Amino acid sequence: MSPRLMSTFYDHQSIEKKWQAYWRETRPFRADRDPAKPKYYVLDMFPYPSGAGLHVGHPKGYIATDILSRYKRMCGFNVLHPMGWDAFGLPAEQYAIETGTHPRETTRRNIQNFKRQFQALGMDYDWSREIDTTDPAYVRWTQWIFRKLYERGLAYLAEAPVNWCPALGTVLANEEVIDGKSERGGHPVVRVPMRQWMLRITAYADRLIDDLALVDWPESIKRMQREWVGRSEGARIFFQIEDGTAGSREATQAIEVFTTRSDTVFGATYLVLAPEHAAVSAITTPDRRADVEAYVEDASRRSERVRVADLGEKTGVFTGAFASHPVTGQPLPIWIADYVLATYGTGAIMAVPAHDTRDYAFAKRFGLPIVTVVSGGDPATGAFVGEGTNVNSGFLNGLATPDAKQRMNDWLAEHGKGGKTIQYKLRDWLFSRQRYWGEPFPVLHCEDGTIQLVPEADLPVLLPELEDFRPSGECEPPLARVREWIEVTDPETGQRALRDTNTMPQWAGSCWYYLRFCDPHNDQEPWSTDAERYWMPVDLYVGGAEHAVLHLLYARFWHKVMYDLGLVHTPEPFQKLLNPGMILGHSYRYFDNNVSDDPSFPVRVYPASDVRVDAETPLHRETGEELKARWVASTDVRWQDGTPMHPTLEGLVLTEVTEKMSKSRGNVVNPDEIIAEYGADAMRLYEMFMGPLDKGAPWSSESIPGVVRFLQRAFRLVRGGTEHDGSVASLIDGQGTPNQARLTARTIQGVTQDLEAMRLNTAIAKLMVMARDLTKDGPVPRASAEAFVLLLSPFAPHLAEELWEGMGHTTGLAHQAWPTCDPALAVPEELTIPLQINGKLRSTMQVSADAGEDDILERARNDARMQEWLKGATPRRVIYVEKKLVNFVV
C-alpha cells in the first residue's frame, strides 16, 4: 500500500473486494424473464479478448452501460446486461505460429484475464449468460445460421478478384480494406482472383438504408452506412459496338454503362472502359493492341492507392473500336482509362466532358470533343455539373434536368436501349478467410461437383487439432494440410467429399451474439421465440464508431435475414446506439531515418522540429529524406526543465502528442494499477467525469485524486466522524432544514434527468455539490443521506453498498427503488435576478420565488446601484424575462 493510501480513511481495497464477492455470491444481476416487468436490454459491443488485456481507454463505454443498467434496474426495469467474448481471431493464431501455443489455450487465458479485469471494475454483468464464440455449443449455431443463409441462396461460391493480404495470409472483405491497406495492421492488400464464399448482402441494400429510419443512432453513423451502401438512382444505357470496328468477331455486342445524368446523353462524345473490363481484349483492334495491353498491364501493377494518389492526372489509351450513340447513331471512340473503376457500376461509362469534371480533364488531355447540352456553364473554363435546361439535345431541348432525365429514361426503355436503374456501391460480402482459428464452413464439396450442407444433426463441424498453424503455401489455409479432416464421405449420397478448408471471418460470431444472450444455454435451437420476443431489441447499444460499416452493417444484414425467416420479431436489432469517445494518451515522439527497421542501419535521429509531413509521410525538412516516427514510453521520458527528452540519446527533444492509446506508442495506462492505487469506484467516476461520453479526452492520472476526495467526503457525509474514525453516523431523523430538503430534491431531479440523457459528467458534478453543501446547514438528515447513497450507487457501487449497509440495511442496492422527489420541493424559495442596463450586468437582487412582475420591476427601479447607473434617466424600454432578468434600455 502506498503511503498516500494509508492516510485515506476509507479502504477501497477491502470494500471493493467485499462487495464484489457479495455480488458473485448473491447474483443480484441475474436476469430472468418476467412478463410482469418491462425489460431493458443494455449491450456493450462484443470485446475481443486480446493478450494485452484492457487499458484504461477500453472500459469507458462499459462503465457507462454499467451505470445505466444499474440505474434502470433501480427504476423497476428487468435489466439484461450480459457479457461474452468474440474469441475467434487472428492474434491468437499468429501467437500460435510464433510459440506453438494452441489458440484455444491463448484464448482461454485471455478471457480469464479480461473477466478478472471486468470484475475488478465492479461490473454488473449477468455472468450466468457468458458466451464465447469459440465454444462448440456456439459454433454449432453459427454454422446453423450459415446453413439458413445458404438455403436461402444468400451464400454462394464465386471466382472474383478479392483483396488478398499477403502479410496476414488471408483475403479480406471490402469493409476491411482502408486506403488499400488492411484495417488491422495496415498491411498492403492486392487484388487476386480467387474462388471464395460470398454473402449476398446486396440483396438487402435498400432495406439496410431504409430501415435506418427506425433506429435512434448518431446521424454520423447512419450517414456512413448510407454512403457505404451507396445507393444511386440513374439509368443504364447500351451502346452498340459499331460494325467492323472491334478487333475480334466475338466482341461484345453492346457496352452497358451506368449514368446518373441520362439527361446529358446527347453530350456523350466517347466511352471509357475500366482496364479490367471484360470486353477490353475483344474490342481492341490489332493496331492498338500493343498500347492497350501495355496500359492494362501497367494499371494492374499500380495499386488502387497509387491510382488515387495522383488524382486528376488522367491516363488512358484508345482501343481502336467505336460504339454508336444510342440516339444519334454517331460513332463514339471507346477508350480505356483507370479513372473508371471496374468495381463500380458496370465498369464502363459514357463520357460527357462538358458536364463531368473527370471526363472534362480527360477530354482536354486527349483532345476529345466537348459538347454542351445543359445551359449554364462555359466549356472553355471547365465542366458544368449543375442542373439547367437542355440544349443541342434533340427531343430533350428546353427541358429542365429532372424532366430531361425522365424523358430520356423512358425513351431508352421504349427503344430497348436501357432505362431507369439503381446502382449500389455495396458489394457482396466476402465471407471466407484462409485461417485456422475460425468457424469451419458446414459444407461438403462432393465428387460430382455439387455442394452439400452438413446435416443439422452433425453440427458443429469442429476444427481439427493442429500443431503447426502456418499457412500452407501461397494462398492456402492451414486446414488444407489436414487430409484426414478434409476427406470425408457425404452422409446423404455416400460419395466421397472434401471439407471446405476456409473458415468464417471473425464477424460471423458477432453477427448474432446479442440474440444468443437472450437464451445462452439453449441446446435445441439458437434461441427460443419466447426469449427473443421478451428481450429484443437491444434498447441501448454502446461501442466504438470504428464499427460503423463493419459489425453494425453485417449484424443488421443477418438480423434482417432472420427476420425474413421469422426467427426474430423486429426488423432492426439495436434500437439506440451510442459511440463513446476515445480516451487518449500522452505519447512522446521523435523521428529517425531507419524507414525499413533494419537493425544494422546507421540510424540518425531527429526531433519533430526538423521534420515536415507531406501526404502523411514524414520528411526531413532540409534533405527531404523519408523518416519514420518513433516513440519513447511515457515512463521512460527524461524531463529536463519541463522539456521531455530522450532517456539515452543526449540532447534529443521529444514532442508530446495526444493520441490514441497503443502499446507501440508507449502511452497505455493499465487499469489494474489505477484500481490498486485509487480503487475501482474512483476509476469509474473519473472516466465518467472527464467529459461528455461521446467525446474523446486525454487521460490524466493526476486528476483522479479529485474524485477520490469526493468519495471520501461521501463516506464522511454518511458515516460522520473524522479521519480514521469509523464511528456510525450522527444522522438525524426527518427531512432536515428547508435548504437540505431542497438540495436533496434538486439533486434527485438533476441526477435523474442527467442519467436519462446520459450526461454522466454533470450528474457526478451534482452529487459533488450535494456532498459539499449538505452539511453546511447542520447535521445530515437520514432521508438525504439515503437518497444520496442511492443516487451515488450506479456510479460508485462498492462504496454505496458499504454505506447502505452501514445505515442498517440488510438488502443490497441493486433492486432498491430509485429515489423520487416532489418537484415543488426542488423550487428555490429565493431567486437572484440580474439587473442590466443596455444588456450589461449592473446589479443583482434577491426576490422571493413568488414575486410578481410589478413587484420585481418596482424593486429594480429602486435598486441603489441601478439608480447610480441611471443617474436619473428614465428607461426608454424595460425588458422583463419571467423570473430571470430585468434589462433597462436607455
Added chain:
RNA sequence: GCGAGAGUGGCGGAACUGGCAGACGCGCGAGACUUAGGAUCUCGUGGGAGACCAUGGGGGUUCGAGUCCCCCCUCUCGCACCA
C-alpha cells in the same frame, strides 16, 4: 477535394429553448490542524490598477449572442476519380 463534428481560464470541462460565461474537478495561492505528510479542512483563483476586456478570427441580427445568420482560420473523424 467532399461531408460531419469541434474550437470556452494554465488543464478536463459546465452553461437545456438567446438571458449573471467559466458549474464541477485538476492545478495553483493563502490559511487552519499537525509526531511538517504528496493527508485532511477552510478560503481564494479568466485577464486588467482601472472604467473595461474576454467563449478560434472578422462582420451581422437583437434590449441582450458561447448559443442565431454570413465570411475566414485551425483541429479531429469519415469518404475519397462511385459516373
